[in-house]
Each structure stands twice: as C-alpha cells, then as structure tokens.
Amino acid sequence: MRNSSHTKTFNEIPLSILDLAPIKEGSTAKESFQHTEDLAQHAEKWGYHRYWLAEHHSMPGIASAATSVLIGHVAGKTNHMRVGSGGVMLPNHASLVIAEQFGTLESLYPGRIDLGLGRAPGSDQMTAFALRRDLKQRVEEFPKQVEELQAYFEGTGIVHAYPGEGLDIPIWLLGSSGFSARLAAEKGLPFSFASHFAPDYTLQALKLYRDNFKPSNTLQKPYAMLGVNVVVSDTDEKAKYLATSLQQQFLSLRRGTPGKLQAPVEDMEEIWTLSEKAAIEKTLQSGTTIVGSKETVKRGLEDFIKKTNADELIIHSQIYEHKERLRSYEIIAEMMD
Structure with a gap:
C-alpha cells in the first residue's frame, strides 16, 4: 500500500x-464563529499547518454552511496559516x-x-433540492x-472567472469511499480521506489512490x-467524558434528528x-477516533501513522466547552514539539 519504503513518524508530518x-446547545452561530476565530488564532500560534471548514446544510449544530465566507473571516483573522474547505460540496454549486x-x-x-472538493450533498435530499433546484445530476458528473473548475483557473474556456483565472489555488479531492481516491489518482491531485467517519474504507482508499496515482503538473x-477524531485531556477518564458529546452527535445523526452539540x-x-x-x-472505532490523555493519544496517533503512512493528519475535536477544545488542540501541539 505504501508508495515508499520509508514509514513516516509523528514528528515528520504536518x-x-x-x-x-x-x-x-443553548448557544448561537455568532458564538460559534467567535470560537472558530479564537481556535484558528491559537492553532496558528501552536504550529498547525492548515485550518479547514466544511460545508453542511440544514444542520442546527453546524455553522459553516456559507463555507467560503467563513474561510475569508478566518484567513483575515490569521497571518500565515493555510485556510480552506474540507470541503466545498461541488454538486451544490456552479x-x-x-x-x-x-x-x-x-x-x-x-x-x-x-480548495477541498467533495461530491456528497452535505445534507439530506430535500435540502439538496433546495440548493440545486433539481436532483438530476448524477455522481458520474462530478x-x-x-x-x-480547473479550466476556469487555467483560463482555457469560453467563459472566464475573474478573479480566479491564472491563480494557483491547490485543489484537493475529498472522499469517504474509493470514488474520489481513483479520481484524485487519475488527476494527480492531493487526496483527503474521511477516516474519522469512514474508518473501514481507509486502507482500501489509500491503496487505490497510491497504486493508481499519475504524476501531474x-x-x-x-x-x-x-x-x-481526537479528544485529549489531562486523564483518560476526563477525555472519555468529554468525548460523549461527539458520541451524542453521531447518535442524533443515526436517529435522523440532528441537533446542537450536547454537553458531555x-x-x-x-x-x-x-x-x-x-x-x-x-x-x-479505535484508531481513527483517539480519546485519552496525552500519552494515550500520542501512542494512538503514532500507531495510525505507522499503519497508514499518512502524509498529513487533519484533526477534528468535537468538544462542548470551548476551553476544553482549546486545551485538547494545545496538548496535541505539545506533542508536535
């Protein structure tokens, strides 16, 4: 599965x-944006490489529906860290x-x-219809x-994107199955896999991507x-307690009743x-959701990197209290040191 004999270690990857x-629960989108701004500024100081926001719609517990607007806000409140979409659901847009x-x-x-691109709607079918006005588009059209989109940036079409044309904007393909892995390989693009909610397909998707990759410009x-998914705190017990907010969120999605993020x-x-x-x-499952103390989480991340030979990890920490969420990312940053 690996494309080189060298297996990366925790301290070698961004x-x-x-x-x-x-x-x-009990809060607002305004406070969410304030927390995002604060976390991004801390993340830049702590040495995180990039900060991505994801497009979801009709989800009362997620405030990043207008993804490009929020990306602009975060980029404006930080100085050098990369900021982007993880991702924009391209079928929802022209x-x-x-x-x-x-x-x-x-x-x-x-x-x-x-610019990270996904092909899922980021919503249910009714919401997808409200966004697109029809549901005729097929997966094969992605x-x-x-x-x-690439043609607009390259300026090779009849219609032109101003601004956009001639700019070097990295395009990533995102996926939770093999479809985008194959497409990213065929196009010679970087690939981001949603191991945090599709753990069973991680190794398969990586193999498809690496085995079929074609170099590009x-x-x-x-x-x-x-x-x-990472939730880290001072002790294993406290981290497990904080992680019940993440578990409740997935439970609400499974029950078809998405709501705001619940207290642990x-x-x-x-x-x-x-x-x-x-x-x-x-x-x-263990491996792609890692919960515990600093020592427990570092071991878990090291094992995951050894198993996958990932080039980079993107960490999602869904924690109810903002100060606990900040502390979780700070502890991870301490591991990088």
Whole structure:
C-alpha cells in the first residue's frame, strides 16, 4: 500500500485542523464563529499547518454552511496559516461561482487558500433540492465539474472567472469511499480521506489512490491527508467524558434528528440502545477516533501513522466547552514539539 519504503513518524508530518464550527446547545452561530476565530488564532500560534471548514446544510449544530465566507473571516483573522474547505460540496454549486469565490479569497490572502472538493450533498435530499433546484445530476458528473473548475483557473474556456483565472489555488479531492481516491489518482491531485467517519474504507482508499496515482503538473507523487477524531485531556477518564458529546452527535445523526452539540454526560448507557452503541462504536472505532490523555493519544496517533503512512493528519475535536477544545488542540501541539 505504501508508495515508499520509508514509514513516516509523528514528528515528520504536518498536523492540521478540521472545524465544523459547532453550535452548542443553548448557544448561537455568532458564538460559534467567535470560537472558530479564537481556535484558528491559537492553532496558528501552536504550529498547525492548515485550518479547514466544511460545508453542511440544514444542520442546527453546524455553522459553516456559507463555507467560503467563513474561510475569508478566518484567513483575515490569521497571518500565515493555510485556510480552506474540507470541503466545498461541488454538486451544490456552479463551478464558475466556486472559481470566483476562491479566486477572490486567493487574491485577498495570496498563497494561503486551499480548495477541498467533495461530491456528497452535505445534507439530506430535500435540502439538496433546495440548493440545486433539481436532483438530476448524477455522481458520474462530478469529474466533469472538477474539470470545468480547473479550466476556469487555467483560463482555457469560453467563459472566464475573474478573479480566479491564472491563480494557483491547490485543489484537493475529498472522499469517504474509493470514488474520489481513483479520481484524485487519475488527476494527480492531493487526496483527503474521511477516516474519522469512514474508518473501514481507509486502507482500501489509500491503496487505490497510491497504486493508481499519475504524476501531474500539480503533484509529482501521492499526498494523502487523513481525518482523525481526537479528544485529549489531562486523564483518560476526563477525555472519555468529554468525548460523549461527539458520541451524542453521531447518535442524533443515526436517529435522523440532528441537533446542537450536547454537553458531555456521565453515562451514555442511559442514552443509547445496545444496537445504537454498537453502530456508533464501529464508526468511532479505535484508531481513527483517539480519546485519552496525552500519552494515550500520542501512542494512538503514532500507531495510525505507522499503519497508514499518512502524509498529513487533519484533526477534528468535537468538544462542548470551548476551553476544553482549546486545551485538547494545545496538548496535541505539545506533542508536535
């Protein structure tokens, strides 16, 4: 599966942040954005490589629906860290609009903007219809959309994207299955896999990407960034307690009742059924969801890197209290030192 004989170690790869801009129970989107700004500024100081925000719609607990707007806000409140989308769900948009939006961002913050693209709706079918006005588009059309977007940046089409044309904006393909892995390999693009919620397909997708990779003007060899859920605190017990907010979020999604991020609880057994527990523990399995003290989490991250030979990790920490979330990312940064 690995594309070289050298296995990377924890201190050899960049660490980045995936922020879903969570809205806590009893809070508002405004406070969520204040927390995002604060976390991004701390992340830059602590040495994180990039800070990505994700497009979701009709989700009361996620505030990053207008993803490009929030990217601009974060980039404006930081100085040098890369900021981007993890990702923009391209089927929801006209490629020209995304080219113009990210052309604007790159013009405002040169050399700092990433454009991560996904093909999922980031919502349910009714919301997807509200965004697109029809649901005729098929999955097979996503590669064509990516080509169209690339053409706008290259200036090779009849219609032109101003700003956007001629700008060097890194395009990433995101995925939770093999589809985008193959497409990223074929196009010679960097690839980010959602291991944090599709752990069973991680190694398969990496193999597809690395085995089929074709060098391009963008990238000469495969580059894979993997998503990991991490909740770290002073003790294993406290971290497990804080992680019940993440478990509750996945439980609400499984029940089809997405809501705001809930406060941690002492006992999840009072909330979920045995079948729900089994399903969520399978999704949030050890290896791609790492919970514990500094020592426990460092071992977990080192094992994951050894298993996958990831080029970069993007860390998602869904923690209810902002100060605890900051502390979790700070402890991870201490590991980088």
